Amino acid sequence: MQIAANKAVSIDYTLTNEGGEVIDSSAGGAPLVYLHGAGNIIVGLEKALEGKQAGDELDVTIEPQEAYGDYSVELVAVLNRAMFEGVDELEVGMQFHASAPDGGMQIVTIRDIEGEDVTVDGNHPLAGQSLNFKVKVVNVRDASAEEIAHGHVHGEGGHHH
Numbered sequence: 001m002q003i004a005a006n007k008a009v010s011i012d013y014t015l016t017n018e019g020g021e022v023i024d025s026s027a028g029g030a031p032l033v034y035l036h037g038a039g040n041i042i043v044g045l046e047k048a049l050e051g052k053q054a055g056d057e058l059d060v061t062i063e064p065q066e067a068y069g070d071y072s073v074e075l076v077a078v079l080n081r082a083m084f085e086g087v088d089e090l091e092v093g094m095q096f097h098a099s100a101p102d103g104g105m106q107i108v109t110i111r112d113i114e115g116e117d118v119t120v121d122g123n124h125p126l127a128g129q130s131l132n133f134k135v136k137v138v139n140v141r142d143a144s145a146e147e148i149a150h151g152h153v154h155g156e157g158g159h160h161h
Contacts, residue, residue: 001140003052005037008153010138011049018130031138038151042067045133056137064128071128074101075108081116090118098122 003009010031015024026032034040036049044066048058064070084090092110100106100122112119147153 001053001142003036003049003137003140006143006148007036008139008141008143008147009034009036009049010140012136012138014134016132016134017126018132020132023126023131033153035143035147035151035153038148040152042131044131045135048133049135049137052137052140054137054139058133058135060133060135062131062133064130067129067131068124068126069128071123075106075122076111077120077122079118079120081113081118084118096120 001007010033012026012031013024014022014027016022032041036046039046042062044062045060047066048060048062052058081090084096087094090110090113092113094110095107096110097105098108098120106122108120108122109125110118111121143153
């Protein structure tokens with residue numbers, strides 16, 4: 001069975017950055033299970049997996065535009081410490097929910113603290129990076145009607161309600 005829209009797909013993968021550092025991997029754990037075509041994984045990897053089947057292996061580099069996007073300086077802001085009312089200790093690396101420019105919610109990460117100035121960054125940590133995936137397709141099956149309706153895989157390796 002080939003990977004296509006509305007298929008439940010299980011993959012083993014290792015993700016490395018341009019420097020070869022491992023960022024994430026399913027090694028030593030369960031495969032990643034996702035619903036193909038539902039936006040559960042980055043678009044570039046989904047495109048690379050289209051048409052593959054169980055047993056196929058691939059090495060693919062995904063450019064930022066099809067991964068987590070280009071790095072946007074517009075998503076970096078310097079805020080006054082007073083904006084973090086109710087938080088006693090601020091530390092670099094802390095994450096907060098904030099209002100996004102489009103009115104939705106986004107996660108921002110504290111990148112720097114200098115006196116009363118707190119620099120926050122709304123970019124995904126992997127924005128602007130090319131990502132290298134080594135992938136093995138473990139299993140491909142038809143998704144259930146419920147999985148398709150919910151937009152994700154249920155059961156082992158998937159979402160549990």
